[in-house]
Amino acid sequence: xxxxxxxxxxxxxxxxxxxxxxxxxxxxxxxxxxxxxxxxxxxxxxxxxxxxxxxxxxxxxxxxxxxxxxxxxxxxxxxxxxxxxxxxxxxxxxxxxxxxxxxxxxxxxxxxxxxxxxxxxxxxxxxxxxxxxxxxxxxxxxxxxxxxxxxxxxxxxxxxxxxxxxxxxxxxxxxxxxxxxxxxxxxxxxxxxxxxxxxxxxxxxxxxxxxxxxxxxxxxxxxxxxxxxxxxxxxxxxxxxxxxxxxxxxxxxxxxxxxxxxxxxxxxxxxxxxxxxxxxxxxxxxxxxxxxxxxxxxxxxxxxxxxxxxxxxxxxxxxxxxxxxxxxxxxxxxxxxxxxxxxxxxxxxxxxxxxxxxxxxxxxxxxxxxxxxxxxxxxxxxxxxxxxxxxxxxxxxxxxxxxxxxxxxxxxxxxxxx
Amino acid sequence: xxxxxxxxxxxxxxxxxxxxxxxxxxxxxxxxxxxxxxxxxxxxxxxxxxxxxxxxxxxxxxxxxxxxxxxxxxxxxxxxxxxxxxxxxxxxxxxxxxxxxxxxxxxxxxxxxxxxxxxxxxxxxxxxxxxxxxxxxxxxxxxxxxxxxxxxxxxxxxxxxxxxxxxxxxxxxxxxxxxxxxxxxxxxxxxxxxxxxxxxxxxxxxxxxxxxxxxxxxxxxxxxxxxxxxxxxxxxxxxxxxxxxxxxxxxxxxxxxxxxxxxxxxxxxxxxxxxxxxxxxxxxxxxxxxxxxxxxxxxxxxxxxxxxxxxxx
Numbered sequence: 060x061x062x063x064x065x066x067x068x069x070x071x072x073x074x075x076x077x078x079x080x081x082x083x084x085x086x087x088x089x090x091x092x093x094x095x096x097x098x099x100x101x102x103x104x105x106x107x108x109x110x111x112x113x114x115x116x117x118x119x120x121x122x123x124x125x126x127x128x129x130x131x132x133x134x135x136x137x138x139x140x141x142x143x144x145x146x147x148x149x150x151x152x153x154x155x156x157x158x159x160x161x162x163x164x165x166x167x168x169x170x171x172x173x174x175x176x177x178x179x180x181x182x183x184x185x186x187x188x189x190x191x192x193x194x195x196x197x198x199x200x201x202x203x204x205x206x207x208x209x210x211x212x213x214x215x216x217x218x219x220x221x222x223x224x225x226x227x228x229x230x231x232x233x234x235x236x237x238x239x240x241x242x243x244x245x246x247x248x249x250x251x252x253x254x255x256x257x258x259x260x261x262x263x264x265x266x267x268x269x270x271x272x273x274x275x276x277x278x279x280x281x282x283x284x285x286x287x288x289x290x291x292x293x294x295x296x297x298x299x300x301x302x303x304x305x306x307x308x309x310x311x312x313x314x315x316x317x318x319x320x321x322x323x324x325x326x327x328x329x330x331x332x333x334x335x336x337x338x339x340x341x342x343x344x345x346x347x348x349x350x351x352x353x354x355x356x357x358x359x360x361x362x363x364x365x366x367x368x369x370x371x372x373x374x375x376x377x378x379x380x381x382x383x384x385x386x387x388x389x390x391x392x393x394x395x396x397x398x399x400x401x402x403x404x405x406x407x408x409x410x411x412x413x414x415x416x417x418x419x420x421x422x423x424x425x426x427x428x429x430x431x432x433x434x435x436x437x438x439x440x441x442x443x444x445x446x447x448x449x450x451x452x453x454x455x456x457x458x459x460x461x462x463x464x465x466x467x468x469x470x471x472x473x474x475x476x477x
Numbered sequence: 478x479x480x481x482x483x484x485x486x487x488x489x490x491x492x493x494x495x496x497x498x499x500x501x502x503x504x505x506x507x508x509x510x511x512x513x514x515x516x517x518x519x520x521x522x523x524x525x526x527x528x529x530x531x532x533x534x535x536x537x538x539x540x541x542x543x544x545x546x547x548x549x550x551x552x553x554x555x556x557x558x559x560x561x562x563x564x565x566x567x568x569x570x571x572x573x574x575x576x577x578x579x580x581x582x583x584x585x586x587x588x589x590x591x592x593x594x595x596x597x598x599x600x601x602x603x604x605x606x607x608x609x610x611x612x613x614x615x616x617x618x619x620x621x622x623x624x625x626x627x628x629x630x631x632x633x634x635x636x637x638x639x640x641x642x643x644x645x646x647x648x649x650x651x652x653x654x655x656x657x658x659x660x661x662x663x664x665x666x667x668x669x670x671x672x673x674x675x676x677x678x679x680x681x682x683x684x685x686x687x688x689x690x691x692x693x694x695x696x697x698x699x700x701x702x703x704x705x706x707x708x709x710x711x712x713x714x715x716x717x718x719x720x721x722x723x724x725x726x727x728x729x730x731x732x733x734x735x736x737x738x739x740x741x742x743x744x745x746x747x748x749x750x751x752x753x754x755x756x757x758x759x760x761x762x763x764x765x766x767x768x769x770x771x772x773x774x775x776x777x778x779x780x781x782x783x784x785x786x787x788x789x790x
């Protein structure tokens with residue numbers, strides 16, 4: 060049974076086409092007993108029909124008709140499993156098609172990234188790319204799984220050499236917590252159960268790592284930020300004078316009696332109450348959804364941000380942004396886009412491309428000014444009104460934004476404010 | 478040493494975290510408020526099943542002390558369990574919200590759809606037309622559903638905000654990427670969105686939440702004595718719509734329903750679980766998926782994907 064105080068851990072899985080990513084997810088689900096009998100029977104039948112020996116665990120992650128027919132994954136799929144310690148949400152991102160776009164999507168909400176490396180091939184270009192994206196999206200924890208250890212005789216030397224290869228370039232990245240696990244997803248070694256084939260390895264299994272890593276401090280608890288989603292004004296007798304600002308705390312902690320400033324107006328007040336349906340707690344923290352009332356009657360609407368007076372975000376119109384272009388339509392020079400940032404929406408223009416990043420070599424290219432799908436680049440953006448933000452490095456919620464094409468309504472880019 | 482393993486208990490280090498149910502609740506409330514802010518005329522698709530009941534409960538919390546600002550929309554196939562209808566009407570009264578009904582019988586009478594024929598005929602697929610007609614008629618720009626990604630493989634690919642074109646169709650290969658918690662509900666006239674606030678919940682999460690919150694659910698979920706017939710590996714309830722096959726026989730069993738759909742397609746399981754606590758225990762020990770008793774999903778391997786593409790819930 061799941062414990063009442065267990066937390067959610069969201070992780071994303073990255074691997075190139077034949078790294079065994081689907082097998083690993085299948086193994087985690089299977090060995091943690093998260094697969095139902097009817098699912099297992101269906102997979103057994105398909106495995107037999109396809110002539111596989113035993114049960115092909117990779118089939119658990121098959122989704123749409125086209126994916127099954129073509130044996131590929133098209134889009135991010137979300138999978139779930141629970142152990143007595145935690146609930147897990149896996150963002151299962153495809154290995155090849157629109158790779159960057161999908162991994163960035165999966166990484167945006169992840170506490171942890173699993174990067175798969177094939178023990179036979181070691182660190183390859185794709186591994187560097189995955190590590191770069193994990194770093195760019197500021198995923199707090201990275202677990203490098205050296206998979207297919209069974210195909211290299213469970214060799215400690217091979218594992219150590221891959222660890223060294225990885226560390227040689229990961230020191231340039233901004234990931235604080237990197238761990239390495241030697242595994243065989245196919246046979247189950249060190250995934251859920253300890254490997255008997257690798258007595259030299261004394262570290263934790265993958266599941267044990269996921270169950271126990273410390274994630275509470277992944278969210279910013281310092282900078283109190285409350286983007287207002289909507290205003291609650293009940294028309295009933297009982298609550299005639301109620302005016303609550305509804306939203307989800309983006310970061311930090313708010314307390315009754317806090318001196319607050321409302322941005323962009325700059326008006327100040329004091330928190331009168333923090334309310335939920337069940338209670339009016341004296342304090343509330345990210346990521347709680349609450350409604351806040353203030354002592355003074357000031358004009359506040361969606362898109363405004365309530366912050367503590369002694370700790371304000373930046374408020375500017377000129378932004379430096381790391382952008383990942385997500386759409387097949389290339390960016391048009393000087394084109395206008397809609398920016399969505401917290402609950403705020405504004406018009407914006409890409410003023411300049413500072414450089415493009417080669418995600419294989421991490422090199423910056425200042426000459427190439429075309430923006431196409433899967434490109435990662437640094438740009439200068441100007442908004443019509445000042446935006447209230449923090450840098451993405453310190454705050455993944457108030458530092459992130461998306462660009463929407465005004466002509467097609469499509470989400471075309473994801474941005475992280477520098 | 479390759480790394481420092483931090484394994485202190487979370488509580489000892491830092492009291493400021495939410496448990497999984499609180500985090501799921503907070504996320505769902507955020508999604509519901511986002512729907513309200515981004516759309517003109519959203520509704521909750523209400524089937525009378527536990528998932529849409531939970532979504533309705535969450536909507537009540539999201540806008541408190543205001544009333545739920547959405548109407549509830551029910552697609553009435555005419556093949557309902559009477560218990561579901563009574564439950565629906567009581568809930569509507571209690572919440573003081575508006576009810577919109579789309580009637581499959583009317584769609585048949587108007588010639589919009591034709592009744593299926595044959596022994597396994599159901600009105601399941603016919604609902605799609607009725608649903609899309611009702612969305613158009615009432616100018617609904619967002620229909621909030623209780624769909625969960627753990628339910629079915631096509632649903633695993635759903636977004637929180639899921640775009641539907643002006644034919645109501647879902648294009649799973651061409652969805653808008655959804656990053657962080659930034660939802661893009663922009664659309665043209667005639668298009669609409671489906672929103673799924675409990676995307677990240679599993680069946681177990683739903684039951685644990687119902688238990689914790691003390692949410693009322695229809696009596697059909699609890700073990701009760703009922704006349705049933707064994708068909709497609711589950712106990713199909715006797716009703717005026719049931720046509721017995723030659724070898725089939727009606728028996729009385731103590732059963733309960735794990736999901737609720739039409740009376741013609743929803744199979745029951747033998748059970749003694751007559752409280753939410755017992756149901757939660759039973760579900761946690763369950764070795765079959767929830768939709769395993771739904772003959773609508775068994776028609777083909779991609780039955781759900783095919784219906785979803787056309788505009789199904």
